[in-house]
Amino acid sequence: MRNICMTVSYDGTAYNGFQIQPKGRTIQGEIEKVLLILTGETIKIHGSGRTDAGVHARSQVFHFHTESQIPVERWAIALNSRLPDDIVILSAEEKHLDFHSRRSAKRKTYRYSIRTGKYPNVFTRHFEFHHYSPLNTEAMRSALSHVIGEHDFTTFTSIHSTKQSHVRTIYEAKLVVEDDVIHTYFTGNGFLYNMVRIIMGTLMKIGEGKIKADDMPSILAACDRSKAGPKAMAHGLTLWSVEYEFTDIPVTLAEQARG
Amino acid sequence: MRNICMTVSYDGTAYNGFQIQPKGRTIQGEIEKVLLILTGETIKIHGSGRTDAGVHARSQVFHFHTESQIPVERWAIALNSRLPDDIVILSAEEKHLDFHSRRSAKRKTYRYSIRTGKYPNVFTRHFEFHHYSPLNTEAMRSALSHVIGEHDFTTFTSIHSTKQSHVRTIYEAKLVVEDDVIHTYFTGNGFLYNMVRIIMGTLMKIGEGKIKADDMPSILAACDRSKAGPKAMAHGLTLWSVEYEFTDIPVTLAEQARG
CATH class of the missing domain: 3.30.70.660 (Pseudouridine synthase I, catalytic domain, C-terminal subdomain)
Structure with a gap:
């Protein structure tokens, strides 16, 4: 099991916030959809916190666990080529399994x-x-x-x-x-x-x-x-x-x- | 007859260029639609030049002739309150009748x-x-x-x-x-x-x-x-x-x- 941590920037204008909601498109929803395509796994990502509908991020952080062997330097490019242009992954790195984007944030x-x-x-x-x-x-x-x-x-x-x-x-x-x-x-x-x-x-x-x-x-x-x-x-x-x-x-x- | 000259900024992303086209929304089309509402006149505006589909303007200039007696300081506010938010009139002034936004440009x-x-x-x-x-x-x-x-x-x-x-x-x-x-x-x-x-x-x-x-x-x-x-x-x-x-x-x- 790997723990992948990413930074992402987004224009929140078109979204119903970061976190998946019963209604409307969300940042989390878009990213998880692409992760499913890339890995074949139903992945749940964990953000450092929510952002409300219409709020933007210059640099939000999230992590997720995966069995995928995609090399760490390929993740950002692979996601960006499939994500809408108002969501851009800026970086990806592999962390210890105990790293948590919200709990570890200082x-x-x-x-x-x-x-x-x-x-x-x-x-x-x-x-x-x-x-x-x-x-x-x-x-x-x-x-x-x-x-x-x-x-x-x-x-x-x-x-x-x-x-x-x-x-x-x-x-x-x-x-x-x-x-x-x-x-x-x-x-x-x-x-x-x-x-x-x-x-x-x-x-x-x-x-x-x-x-x-x-x-x-x-x-x-x-x-x-x-x-x-x-x-x-x-x-x-x-x-x-x-x-x-x-x-x-x-x-x-x-x-x-x-x- | 009055000759009104305006400066306008626009995000051209959603438009098929400045000039009215058989197909698609245009900056000119949006402005003329609002001028019809404001004045009751079918007004044709004349830009300093065209901009292509997707091209933006920080400060485009256009003029038009009208019989309307709307005071010059009211035009920009009146238009902006009815235009979509990707088109913003920055200023309006009354010019001599021989002023032409394209021909007079230096x-x-x-x-x-x-x-x-x-x-x-x-x-x-x-x-x-x-x-x-x-x-x-x-x-x-x-x-x-x-x-x-x-x-x-x-x-x-x-x-x-x-x-x-x-x-x-x-x-x-x-x-x-x-x-x-x-x-x-x-x-x-x-x-x-x-x-x-x-x-x-x-x-x-x-x-x-x-x-x-x-x-x-x-x-x-x-x-x-x-x-x-x-x-x-x-x-x-x-x-x-x-x-x-x-x-x-x-x-x-x-x-x-x-x-």
Whole structure:
């Protein structure tokens, strides 16, 4: 039995999320369909986490067990030639059997992108939320700083969350402005259901001046979803990277991250 | 009678080109459909030029005549709210009746983008041609320099061209490398049918080492389509800008061009 680990990037626009659902096409469904063709085995892949319908991944990680003897350097090419063009396998490697894409993950980074200005950009419209009016990015940055650290993030998760603990640690949160686009990056040890999108919906209310940046600590401390802003639209969100050990990051991704 | 001039950006992926065709959706067709709804008039728009099926525009220009009294600052919003999201009107202004988007144009710029590397980028896959193997960009740049100036571009146009003269002037041609992407910009007083795509197909052969950069002058001088490389794929091509008088460039576009 082999344990194969892959990184995959996808444009989530056309999908009902990563995880197989009763209805609609999913990233997992497309990949498992191709794995069946390649190996003849009914393979179940395990992602580092789900992404919602319309959410993208620059570098999602998944693993699966197989008896197939396909050489590791052939997997990515073999899958990509059969996958739709909005899913691209970036790398494949063989791991110890105890490696688990979700349980072994140390840190994850998400990016949420907002374009301000009169009109969306046609070339990036599926990857940026378009916000017509200007946003006060200094207020947003100030509020954002309060999510760094270990907190109970109940305020910023869906009331449908089934997790026992809502305590997570955000190691880094930064807001980068590039022309008319505001990119917000979150790196943490785990993220609750809808957590980034609800934080971003709240930050946008702060950027609009409808919530004060100084209220962020009490909103977070309230552990009450009703104190937060609305959930931001899915299409602005991208799973940016999943980190295991530093030596595990493929060189090309490390270079992209530095670039 | 008013003469309204607009700039429009579009993702050409889903369209059979700018100009109305017997079959398939076109940019012109979509815009004229919305203009009929807005004005009640059967309006024919005139583009600065056609773009082929699958070719994009960052900033295409068109004009049309209308009796409508819609204030000039309302046109873009009114159209955008009814157009599909892969077509975005960027600006509208009223011009003298003798302004003509094609005849009054002084310079046009096209960009052709090539991504090299093992895999395409899912987020830009519709806007970059993916070339698996590395390309010798120094050889391509050297060959590219020979197209600058006034030349008969018969070698680099479709044999189906119906133009009387194939003499055009390229003011500027530059190749810019950004990580794994090669962007080639052409600015000229006009472009023949398929001209940029055939030059790019030839440059790729040069980048692959299959044609020598030093052969570019004789290939151009031959005035023979069979001496050039193949026509590059449409989706790497973007109409970047159309210039009239410098004072005519909307401020926002001038800023983007500087950025």
